[in-house]
Amino acid sequence: MSDQTTAPSPAVTRRIVSFLHRAWVAELRVYASIGRAIARRPAVPPGGTGIAYHRPVLTVLFIFIGLSAVEIPILDLIVHRWPIVRITLLVLGIWGVTWMLGLLCAMIMRPHAVSPEGIRVRNGLEIDVPISWDDIASVAISRRVDEPKRPRIAEGEYAERMQDETNIEIELERPTLVALPGLAPKGGAHRVDRIRLWADDPRAFLDAARPFLTA
Template sequence: MSVGVEARREASVWRRGWSFVRRALLLELRIYASIGRFIARRPAIARGSAGFSYHKPVLTVLVIFIVLSAVEIPIVDLIVHGWPVVRVAFLIVGIWGVTWMFGLLCAYLMRPHTVGPDGIRVRQGLEVDLAFSWDDIASVSRARRVDEPKSPRFEVTDASRTLVYRMQDETDIEIELEKPTVVRLPGGGANGGEQIITGVRIWVDDPQAFMDEVRKHL
């Protein structure tokens, strides 16, 4: 019995390890895919759909991080100039870090929320991409809210379970679903994998334009 339990534990560890590696590889690929889209000026917007950005609240922070990371490379290189191995290692890590941050910025720019004939796609950064058809959606409303820092990802009441994607602790669009719906979220634990939700709150930089587009279809 103990041998079986130990085997299951070992298999579980391997599954978690593989899941982590797979997710890291996918993130890395999406970084370069986002940079490629940015260079080609081809945002991920389906034909007939309209894209709506959500990056403005964090744009300044991301740009500052990118600039500081880029400035840090020659400074560190000057400090460790006398140790070739260390110098090369720091250069690789530094360039990779700048590339990663720039790719994350490109993901915000090139993977907007979309509204189109097929419904609404909710996106955020590199991983989140949730598609809701118009048949799934009961209502869409403009409702600006500011939550406490580090508020839970899910807002749960007796009758609802709302998924919340904030930008700087704010949302301004609320999407109510017709019925409890299963979505697959990135990562594991309580906030990842398959989750049942009844609605979504998101941030859109131009909520009025978003609502105008929604009214064309809903």
């Protein structure tokens, strides 16, 4: 009786390829963000203004980084008798701390950007959604708290929340495509007519956008 192997379906293959690609891009952005932080060069287009969004999670990130750093010498002390295990855990520990530092740097060095080209909605290592001024009808301060785990895309609306909250609302002139990382239904291109996001300083965001809206 011959052995039969079942090849993965095209959908499964696409998901695996998409995951590996996203992981690779995120890894590169970790080190790029650390480099930007060292050089003090935030990713803001010429003539633009960067608006931070990381304040609500800053304390949590510092706690995770601190715990990860403390964990390295503790584990090293426990497994020092086994060189292979010790080296493996040491490499993984350093990589983990570096990754967390890169995420923190990404949130600081890749802020929301308001520039002559439009608005770039950002979050961490992956999210970077450009919207041109031609597609924007209005920008307003509007604070809203959503239910936990509510999807980013729902009912024609894209919400880039920080701890389930947004405080900026962007009304679009017409249904506009936004592209999110990953495959549908969570990722991929979606047509929306409203975008909500969190800005640490919503007044500064509105002030930066106002000259382009009235031009």
